[in-house]
Amino acid sequence: MIRLESIGKQNGQQIIFIEASAALQKGEKVGLVGPNGAGKTTLFRLITGEDLPDEGQVSVDRGTTIGYFSQDVGDMKGRSAVSEVMDGAGPVSAIAAELKELETALGDPDRADEMEELITRYGEVQGRFEELDGYALDGRAREVLDGLGFSQEMMEGDVGALSGGWKMRVALARILLMRPDVMLLDEPSNHLDIESLIWLESFLKGYDGALLMTSHDREFMNRIVGKIVEIDGGTLTSYSGDYEFYQQQRALAEKQQQAQFERQQAMLAKEVAFIERFKARASHAAQVQSRVKKLDKIERVEPPKRRQTVQFEFQPAPRSGEDVATLKNVHVRYGNKTIYEGLDFQVRRKERWCVMGVNGAGKSTLLKLVAGATQPNEGTVVVGGTVKMGYFAQHAMELLDGDETIFESLEGSFPQAGQGSLRALAGCFGFSGDDVEKRCRFLSGGEKARLVMAKMLYDPPNFLVLDEPTNHLDIATKEMLISALAQYEGTMLFVSHDRHFLAALSNRVLELTPDGVHNYGGGYTEYVASTGQEAPGLRG
Structure with missing residues (x-):
């Protein structure tokens, strides 16, 4: 559905991606991981077209709908939370708005001469609204908001009066109600309490579209994703399995790479020692030249990139009473x-x-x-x-x-x-x-x-x-x-x-x-x- 092919991207002096490639297939649930500043949000922006790669290409299958939840929710005010959520439901919300306008027009005595056209249009719009299951939309919006912890009072109240964390939940609910072909969720587990988190987990497990998400909650990610894409050092690496499995595979790959690096370093040291020892002897000139050429051709194994993990150790705390x-x-x-x-x-x-x-x-x-x-x-x-x-x-x-x-x-x-x-x-x-x-x-x-x-x-x-x-x-x-x-x-x-x-x-x-x-x-x-x-x- 979505392919990133040999993409390159630089922001000012910072290189984000170098010939990075990955794909998101239909129905896949993928966790996107990497250190802070590695380029996770940039990747989302490249997929949605908000940003363009400097090299390579991002291709999205024709007709694919994408819903993107980011931490930047923008301004929300003047409408109820439930109306704000329904507005994100794609074409059906536009049809619901037109249906409301037509209902008002039908009751307006000043437009009596347009009545026939209005009735015809109302029939067409109502038919399309029914086709899209529009009458169930209000109920579905409330169900999602309820799952994310909203009381009935909060659903009906002005969204502008909500705190930033609750506005985040409204923005997330819009994407969930939309049920697009692909959901891009940037830290959806932030600002959620444990009940809402468990509800969202269950919702996403039952969602049949493709999902690409970041989360700082490893338990949440473990229960949803079946594949991990890691951004590190400008490249994208895919691992099959959940976050736990990715950690094991990454540690194993690092161990193997370290062993390979050490073996090659030992071999190179031997070759260099031979060259140094015999380079001045005419009798060994041919062997020395042959080994110098051999060294030039060897593809060097890089040591594994070391993630900086610093441990904090407590000083002993003074003992308290019982x-x-x-x-x-x-x-x-x-x-x-x-x-x-x-x-x-x-x-x-x-x-x-x-x-x-x-x-x-x-x-x-x-x-x-x-x-x-x-x-x-x-x-x-x-x-x-x-x-x-x-x-x-x-x-x-x-x-x-x-x-x-x-x-x-x-x-x-x-x-x-x-x-x-x-x-x-x-x-x-x-x-x-x-x-x-x-x-x-x-x-x-x-x-x-x-x-x-x-x-x-x-x-x-x-x-x-x-x-x-x-x-x-x-x-x-x-x-x-x-x-x-x-x-x-x-x-x-x-x-x-x-x-x-x-x-x-x-x-x-x-x-x-x-x-x-x-x-x-x-x-x-x-x-x-x-x-x-x-x-x-x-x-x-």
């Missing part, structure tokens, strides 16, 4: 809405609680109460005297000073630390070389999250309270963070929609439901096994 946080008879109300009524909850040393609950259940509120960022209407929240807390929430990213560079921001937080130590810290969180001179105002959401995380973990607290810490983080940074937190000796209380993060780090689950609060003694994996569901309100 009682880390205690909530007794806590009541929280916002206006007429009751979030908690008599909540009792205790966090003890070395426990790692993940908090589960549907939207509005009070997950972030619980973390804010423990962190002291909000107060209960009634009841008490007591944090142990020897507890040193680190609280990560999305708003923390907005508190960075836009005029400071990354390095200045780290230096301001840790004036006693040496330059080398701070550069090493920056490197662990993906800021190497000149990156540390970037001003905070120019950082992406992911870069801000990494910087805030670096500042929080350098001088380690013994109690980490983390609200969606992996939002915006790419797979490599997430892996680094999971592996670092697995070694962490302190206590944790966190909310996350990333199932890999939940399974790897939790040893307790607190589930907030309309029926009350439930505790599970094991971690997320045990929670899934005992409840038969991956998230509250979903039956598996």
